[in-house]
Amino acid sequence: MPRERWLEKRKDEILPVSYFHVVFTLPHELNTVILNNKKVMFNILFAAASKTLLTFGKNELNGTSGFLAILHTWDQKLNPHFHLHCLVPGGAVSKDRKRWLPVKNDYLFNEEALSRVFRGKYMERLNHVRKTGALKFTGEAYGNFKNMLYAKNWVVSVRDPVKRPEHVLEYLARYTHRVAIANSRIKKLENSMVSFTAKNRKKQRTETITITAVEFIRRFLLHSIPKGFVRIRHYGFLANRNRSANLNTIRRLMGLSPPPEKEVASLEEIMRKLTGTDITTCPCCSKGKMQFFAEIPKSRARPPSRLICSVG
Helix, strand or coil: HHHHHHHHHHCCCCCCCCCCEEEEEECHHHHHHHHHHHHHHHHHHHHHHHHHHHHHHHHHHCCCCEEEEEEEECCCCEEEEEEEEEEEECEEEECCEEEECCCCCCCCCHHHHHHHHHHHHHHHHHHHHHHHHHCCCHHHHHHHHHHHHHHHEEEEEEEEEECCCCHHHHHHHHHCCCCCCCCHHHEECCCCEEEEEEEECCCCCCEEEEEHHHHHHHHHHHHCCCCCCCEECCCCCEHHHHHHHHHHHHHHHCCCCCCCCCCCHHHHHHHHHHHHHCCCECCCCCEEEECCCCCCCCCCCHHHHHHCCCCC
16 A cells, blocks of 8 residues: 555656666675665665766756655565665756756766766765765775775666656566565475576576575565665655655746646555455445444454354
């Protein structure tokens, strides 16, 4: 339910402009450091990626851009793969807030330039947290580590303009309120071995991976997030504090009417839409309608097998 409510809110915020799916990926050489310093390193990732996009919006579009960013930490085999998905509207609000400045020819920003700036901003923040003592490195070890990271080509992918941004939101929403793997991908647990499906993107097929239960648990727990850490963040004109006001301003600049206010769907309505099931129907007789009367304390609740339907 939290996922569906989040998705509906984000869909209501979509503007009639080109959208771009931008992915910032960290080099795997950082994996060990990240796994031992998750909160610090994830915050650096968010800060470096957001500063990169905001800087390009300011320099290339002469305004303030906006986007949402979602942290992913895994690949299909549950191995560490730290990256940030960003959904970016193609345009910016002018400094005087009197013009909407769209991108030209469905082109956002140059990937190579984004990669270089992203690497620079990430390393700048990495140097800072190391100086503060948040990361423990000896001088020589850190120097070698830093040189190795600067020698890498960091990957920032700017996908082609998205025709239906709600489809990207639906894809990202699969991962916003869960971790690493869906139950549907786990096919078998037998003889202390776990089998699950994984997409092989290079060969364009789905494969079955079988590993020990201990290894499965180890991989799964690699993706636990620090308590209280926020995996979904909004920036620029989509920042939480002024998002509604900024979107209303942009719609006005585009000559659009404000979207009609929508009533918040109830739990029953969402479940009926998603599954076609009416959860208010009595599970015993399939005729009577259940209504909320009072919450029964756990200490007094009967086991499900002892429930009796009075309608039947």
